Amino acid sequence: MTTSSDTQSERGRALREFWFYFSENRGAVIGLGIFVLLLLTAVFAPLLAPHDPIQQYRDFLLTPPSWQEGGSSQFLLGTDAVGRDLLSRLIFGARQSLIIGAVVVTIAVTGGIILGLVSGFFGGWVDTVIMRVMDVILAFPSLLLALVMVAILGPGLMNAMIAIAIVLQPHFARLTRAAVMAEKEREYVMAARVAGAGRIRLMVRTILPNCLAPLIVQGTLSFSSAVLDAAALGFLGMGAQPPLPEWGTMLAEAREFILSAWWVVTFPGLAILITVLAINLVGDGLRDALDPKLKRS
Amino acid sequence: MALLEIRNLNVSFDTSSGPFHAVKGLDLTVHEREVLAIVGESGSGKSVSMLAAMGLLPKSAKVTADVLQFQGRDLLTMSDKERRSIVGREISMIFQEPIASLNPCFTVGYQIEEVLRAHLGLGRNERRKRAIELFSAVGIPDPEKRLSSYPHQMSGGQCQRVMIAIAIACKPRLLIADEPTTALDVTIQKQILDLLMTLQEDTGMGMIMITHDMGVVAETADRVIVKYKGRMMEQADVLTLFEAPSHPYTKALLSALPEHATGDRLSTVSDFLDPATLQEGPL
Amino acid sequence: MIRFLLGKLAYLIPTFIGITIVAFGFVRLLPGDPVLLMAGERGISPERHAQLSAQLGFDRPLVVQYLDFIGGLFQGDFGTSLATRRPVLGEFLTLFPATVELSVCAIILATLIGIPLGIFAAIKRGSAFDQVSMGAALVGYSMPIFWWGLLLIILFSGILGWTPVSGRIDLLYFFRNGTGFMLIDSLMSGQKGAFTSAVSHLILPSIVLATIPMAVIARQSRSAMLEVLSEDYVRTARAKGMSAWRVVGVHALRNAMIPVITTIGLQIGVMMAGAILTETIFSWPGVGKWMIDSISRRDYPSVQGGLLLIAAVVMIVNLIVDLLYGIINPRIRHS
Numbered sequence: 001m002t003t004s005s006d007t008q009s010e011r012g013r014a015l016r017e018f019w020f021y022f023s024e025n026r027g028a029v030i031g032l033g034i035f036v037l038l039l040l041t042a043v044f045a046p047l048l049a050p051h052d053p054i055q056q057y058r059d060f061l062l063t064p065p066s067w068q069e070g071g072s073s074q075f076l077l078g079t080d081a082v083g084r085d086l087l088s089r090l091i092f093g094a095r096q097s098l099i100i101g102a103v104v105v106t107i108a109v110t111g112g113i114i115l116g117l118v119s120g121f122f123g124g125w126v127d128t129v130i131m132r133v134m135d136v137i138l139a140f141p142s143l144l145l146a147l148v149m150v151a152i153l154g155p156g157l158m159n160a161m162i163a164i165a166i167v168l169q170p171h172f173a174r175l176t177r178a179a180v181m182a183e184k185e186r187e188y189v190m191a192a193r194v195a196g197a198g199r200i201r202l203m204v205r206t207i208l209p210n211c212l213a214p215l216i217v218q219g220t221l222s223f224s225s226a227v228l229d230a231a232a233l234g235f236l237g238m239g240a241q242p243p244l245p246e247w248g249t250m251l252a253e254a255r256e257f258i259l260s261a262w263w264v265v266t267f268p269g270l271a272i273l274i275t276v277l278a279i280n281l282v283g284d285g286l287r288d289a290l291d292p293k294l295k296r297s
Numbered sequence: 298m299a300l301l302e303i304r305n306l307n308v309s310f311d312t313s314s315g316p317f318h319a320v321k322g323l324d325l326t327v328h329e330r331e332v333l334a335i336v337g338e339s340g341s342g343k344s345v346s347m348l349a350a351m352g353l354l355p356k357s358a359k360v361t362a363d364v365l366q367f368q369g370r371d372l373l374t375m376s377d378k379e380r381r382s383i384v385g386r387e388i389s390m391i392f393q394e395p396i397a398s399l400n401p402c403f404t405v406g407y408q409i410e411e412v413l414r415a416h417l418g419l420g421r422n423e424r425r426k427r428a429i430e431l432f433s434a435v436g437i438p439d440p441e442k443r444l445s446s447y448p449h450q451m452s453g454g455q456c457q458r459v460m461i462a463i464a465i466a467c468k469p470r471l472l473i474a475d476e477p478t479t480a481l482d483v484t485i486q487k488q489i490l491d492l493l494m495t496l497q498e499d500t501g502m503g504m505i506m507i508t509h510d511m512g513v514v515a516e517t518a519d520r521v522i523v524k525y526k527g528r529m530m531e532q533a534d535v536l537t538l539f540e541a542p543s544h545p546y547t548k549a550l551l552s553a554l555p556e557h558a559t560g561d562r563l564s565t566v567s568d569f570l571d572p573a574t575l576q577e578g579p580l
Numbered sequence: 581m582i583r584f585l586l587g588k589l590a591y592l593i594p595t596f597i598g599i600t601i602v603a604f605g606f607v608r609l610l611p612g613d614p615v616l617l618m619a620g621e622r623g624i625s626p627e628r629h630a631q632l633s634a635q636l637g638f639d640r641p642l643v644v645q646y647l648d649f650i651g652g653l654f655q656g657d658f659g660t661s662l663a664t665r666r667p668v669l670g671e672f673l674t675l676f677p678a679t680v681e682l683s684v685c686a687i688i689l690a691t692l693i694g695i696p697l698g699i700f701a702a703i704k705r706g707s708a709f710d711q712v713s714m715g716a717a718l719v720g721y722s723m724p725i726f727w728w729g730l731l732l733i734i735l736f737s738g739i740l741g742w743t744p745v746s747g748r749i750d751l752l753y754f755f756r757n758g759t760g761f762m763l764i765d766s767l768m769s770g771q772k773g774a775f776t777s778a779v780s781h782l783i784l785p786s787i788v789l790a791t792i793p794m795a796v797i798a799r800q801s802r803s804a805m806l807e808v809l810s811e812d813y814v815r816t817a818r819a820k821g822m823s824a825w826r827v828v829g830v831h832a833l834r835n836a837m838i839p840v841i842t843t844i845g846l847q848i849g850v851m852m853a854g855a856i857l858t859e860t861i862f863s864w865p866g867v868g869k870w871m872i873d874s875i876s877r878r879d880y881p882s883v884q885g886g887l888l889l890i891a892a893v894v895m896i897v898n899l900i901v902d903l904l905y906g907i908i909n910p911r912i913r914h915s
Contacts, residue, residue, distance in 0.1 A: 348815075381823065385819060385820040385822070386821055392812060397811065398813055398815070401911060402838075402908075402910060403831075415822060447911070449910070460816075
């Protein structure tokens, strides 16, 4: 089939071009590298972690990192207030963070795209109602709204993820709607319609691939927001509950020791920062590589 | 003495795929009271060469020349400060997109008075008086009121008149007009060209008219330079060029004029062009 | 301009109604029976329970309750806190100046550092300054500020001992009938050392709260400036023989500031979220900390009123920013 191989080579060319622009951005490549490392850490956490993340070593409460005086070679980054190995908890924490990001983005993207497609395609009062609801969600400071929602649903990681996804999804709905509005009147959509494509088919097969670029960029940014917000909720006691090794929750437990045991405060936060930074680096690279306006300069 | 003299001007930009030569070996001389037209299609390096002469190209551009002088002063080696005392005062320039060329955040009055203050050091009242004079001179109706308008409140033709008023504010010796009529309606094009020619005759300034339109050349120019892909193809006075073009590219350009159209189809330059003959220009 | 403003208002009214529905609805969904919560540990008899429910109007249909709630809003009645038995609006207004003081300091800090950083990075595009400052901006943008606050406490309060750990001012100082703004009150009181104490308490929270907005403003300023610098009118300004300072500082800057103003406005909403975390870390007695406390106490009238009031504040600030946007952008002012 010539047509399918044509589209395949077309797709391959687009992909190569994308990779060319993306790989030119040193920061983005570094970010991607760190992200892949994090992913591997999360997947192989049981193999990498020297200890069980919830095992309490009663004889080693608040042991400093191994290189510091009083440290033990058994616990590379020290232990927390109940004697759990910090390094193992950080390694297992990578799992939570990446799962949070993935789940939140999946829910937010799916919900946002469906709402945006429906809104853009049907127009009229359906559009008005959906977009008004999105406006209302965006009118609240996101963390506050998520916080109240978690309070209603009950504290916990799953509820925190749902709340964050609801708060983040209006961005996707708006993007998709705008793309649908812009593409709706284009010739190829008209042509597909004339050729007898059904409405749903038209939406999913024809329009969606053409608004993929901004959605991917927004998805990346939302991934980092999700990690950050989930950690914030954990810190406020509304996210993951102890003894789950989630970085934000670890910080909350460590708060009272800030002036006595620096390591229990420093490392979990550093882990959050590095993760979010890596994802944002990738996001910037994606934006530059996918935005044709910036390519010229 | 020549107003502007250029010998062997080269401009190149560094791009990711190696240097791009926008202008190659341009020679040009303009005298007082003379109108020189530079013709060529877009991308032939017409504008870039003039921007280079005025020092307006970004730092990424590499500009070299054997001679680049304005009234005997070397434009390449002079300090920024010295150049700024020439640019906008003795050489001024107007551009293709009049509305985009004016700052949307300031009134047109502010934008013309700024020049009067910077170059002539006029006081507030004198500036205003002179701005009104200039607006009348370029045919802007109700100039006093127009001074407090913003560019987006005016038409393209009006904006180009404002640009011309700014350009002639300090009585320049040389005016460079970069496609001044291309973005305008056909009826307005004629008015703007007439205005430019009247001003040129009245003040005796030299003028460089950059255009791709042979009709504009015929109407305005004394001498013509034809450019193609960064290279100069031909230089001749306007009568000779139209009567007896020596270069095939010029012939092609002339044949593509609407007056020469046969049948119901307008011809394009490429219809007359044998790519082989273009490989080696006379230079 | 007036039409522009009316259009904005017409858009805000339905959004505001939506906000009231959300605030009202959310709180009805909170787990736990409010009457039981009010009764506290002692418990309550079923008769008394029914009587209290009727008294508070919980037995009526939700629509009636909602309309009652809206009616109350018009009379300035945002409900009564279950924890303190005081009007919610009064509680909010007592704590609000603390949040305003912190947010204003933070946004000033973010703007004063963010804009010049972005502008210079744009002018010196590709230079070491550009790379370092934009790298720093990306780190700031990715910062978990609750951790950042703790780090600063470790460094400046723990190790260096320069700044206090929490609160707005030393307990030594007390102001009667103050404005609620500690900087102003301490200055007006004339008490020795009061102002310095207020400032030293404010520094760390301001830096923490300013971090993300500063990064966003710097990045936005840079990209706005880069875009403007390639515009035709900048070339015109240079062709007019204007000095580099005038070209960048007047012609380009004025245009680049238009999108930056919008960004600064959007940061206000972000800062209200940041205030929750910052106030919690520094025990800053503002509305952010009050919301957290109210949520954990299940003080639902306070949560409902606070949610509504905070969203309203964000909306009003955004409206003011839109107004400012209209003033700074002639294309909107004259249409």
